[in-house]
Amino acid sequence: MPESEMYRQPTRSEIIELAVAEGHDADIPGNAGSIHQVPSHTSTPRSKHQNHDPKKPSAEAMDKDIEKGSTAESILSEEAVVDSNEDDPNVVSWDGPDDPENPMNWSYTKKWGTVCLISAITFLTPLASSMFAPGVPEVMSTFDSTNDMLEQFMVSVYVLGFAFGPMIIAPLSEMYGRLPLYHSCNALFVIFSIAAAVASSMGQFVVFRFFMGCFGGAPMVLGGGTIADLINREQRGTAMVVWMMGPTIGPCVGPIIGGFLTVAKGWRWNFWFVAIVAGALMLMSIILMKETSAPVILERKANRLRAETNNPKLRSKLASDLSPADLFKFSIIRPAKMLTRSPICLAMSVYIAITYAYLYVLFTTFTAVFKTQYHWKGGIVGLSFLGIGIGSLIGQFGFTYFGNKTVKKHIARNDFRPEHRLYTMCVGGFCLPVGLFWYGWSTQEMTHWIVPILGTGFIGFGLLMTFMPATTYLVDVFTVHAASAMAASTVLRSLCAALIPLSSSKMYKAMGYGWGNSLLGFVSLALIPIPFLFIRYGEKIRARNSVKL
Incomplete structure (x- = not known):
């Protein structure tokens, strides 16, 4: 890593990007520090409300409105974040x-x-x-x-x-x-x-x-x-x-x-x-x-140097001001608040959860479907999952290519909004019901086995083309607290993927494979307007709604 890159102070956007990759919010210290960049007076974690530094934005200020982006972005610009630890001889780096x-x-x-x-x-x-x-x-x-x-x-x-x-x-x-x-x-x-x-x-x-x-x-x-x-x-x-x-x-x-x-x-x-x-x-x-965690490595180094030098004032540059209780609170309470108080987080999480649940509806029924309708036996039954796997892989590469292309175009125009992430989601939204109708009725009519397999390929493609842009949209909207928004989405989708498939066999027995999958298709059709609505009104929704964490 170039020396200039390693030793310049990170920008707010870089801290947020790195925090999301590390799986925590940007106000929790990570490898680049945190957006607060406050000197710690001890290496021992403590409550974030103790020893408040006047230079540090208050929790109320930072959390005033995480969707508008107004407070965090006005308090900490995209310029390099000032680190008051830099000239302190007691800071271990x-x-x-x-x-x-x-x-x-x-x-x-x-x-x-x-x-x-x-x-x-x-x-x-x-x-x-x-x-x-x-x-x-x-x-x-x-x-x-x-x-x-x-x-x-x-x-x-x-x-x-x-x-x-x-x-x-x-x-x-x-x-x-x-x-x-x-x-x-x-x-x-x-x-x-x-x-x-x-x-x-x-x-x-x-x-x-x-x-x-x-x-x-x-x-x-x-x-x-x-x-x-x-x-x-x-x-x-x-x-x-x-x-x-x-x-x-x-x-x-x-x-x-x-x-x-x-x-x-x-x-x-x-x-x-x-x-x-x-x-x-x-x-x-x-x-x-x-x-590999820089805060942990530097904390161990600080502990070692304190023992060698008998200097209790030594502290890690990335020492956390958060107590274990705070970390657990943020891990559990923040996602719950986002899910219940933010219309953007709720709508996107519901969309992701329903589409993800469809994946496990298919996983739990493919074996029975292809055994009863196509009389597949033995290990050949496992090949029924091939279509959705290939479709998912194509969807991942499709999102990466077209999603990045769209974002780069708007960044070049200097008019990028988080809602631009949702264009590829609109495409995936249509592919999902098409795949469900295709798979359901071709299975019902016992057409050649390749036909329903191709239908599941459309489902896999649609799943990735809705799941990936919705996730990146949450990151762009919630910035500082993006990890909490993603945690909220993960919990909801996991619960739905575990519970919704429980009724799939009864649904197919009562409605048949054609109408059973059509029911799933109609639900996914009802979800199609969500990305379109956010593309048009998302900015206004973010301006009117606030979540205090």
Whole structure:
């Protein structure tokens, strides 16, 4: 990293961008500090309301109106943020631009090796969410169950864990660093994968699947921050694309592997496979991974220097003014407030949640649909997930290309608004119902199997083209508190993805595949106006509504 880049004070926009990548709000200190940039008088975390500095904008001022962007942007401009710690001899920072302790100065091999490792872990845990879906009938037979609701829930309960685990993991990582959370969550993920493999009852199996989801969500919470710790802005986009492959195509590739593995070895081997691979990755991470969080590294350095010099006044440049209670409060209360008090956050989160739930409606029913309508058997059933996987992959690349092209055009014109992110969402909004109608009626009429597979490809494309722009829109609108807005969206979508599929089998039995999927299509049609409305009225809505956090 160039010396000038490392030692100039970061701008407000850079702090926000880095904070979002690290998975926290920009008023919580990260690798670039926080938007407050207030000198700490101790390295021990404390309540944000203690020792208030007159130069620091008050919490009330900073949180007055997070959607208008008026307060934060007027208090802290896009110019470099002034750091009053700079000339303080008691402030501990990096030892020059080439400090080997700074993760940005690690060797190319070490940095990209870490990125590849966390990308592999992040690929495995979403893959495990749906890998055993083709083996669901065998699981039901093993536990002598005929409960349709349980049949769907055993797949989607994993995603329920995604709603609860990250709410605890995120604040803990701010306090103790990323590495302890990686190791502990990886170990617990392996343990509960083994427990699911040897479960002796349906109740045990569902509980173990839930805890797999809780701890399996750790790399998705921590991975973006690890990449931001290691990779400079110019190369970070490439690393993030590699890392995002896991959550995008992992759930679609899993059933393809699981279909053949179930036939060859039985459904329990899906979990043994996950446990073996996760165990190998855990051992590699223990041996190869190091702590990458700059605040944690500098805090350890400050502790070491205090002991060596007997100077209790030494403090880390990135020391947090937040107590553990504050971190947990912000992690839980802020997202809840956003979801209930912001019309933008609520509308976008509902849209994301419903479309994401459709993904798990399909995951929990594909096996039954293609077995009954097309008489597919054995491992071939897993190939029914191929269409939605390819569609999702095309959607991700489509959003990246066209989304970036649109944003660059408006930035060049100097008229960029967050609502410009939503143009690609309008396209995805139409593709989703088209795919649902296509898939539903082609399955109902038992046309050639390629026809419904192509329909699911449209669904996968539509899902990514709605999910990705809606998420980036939330980041642009909420800026300083973008991570909390994304957390609110994540919790709602995980709850919907876990609970809505429970009624899918009954819906198909009552309405058939044609009208059942048409019902989902009509709901998605009703959602189409949302991005159009925000493109036209979003700026006015942001001007009229405020959320005090």
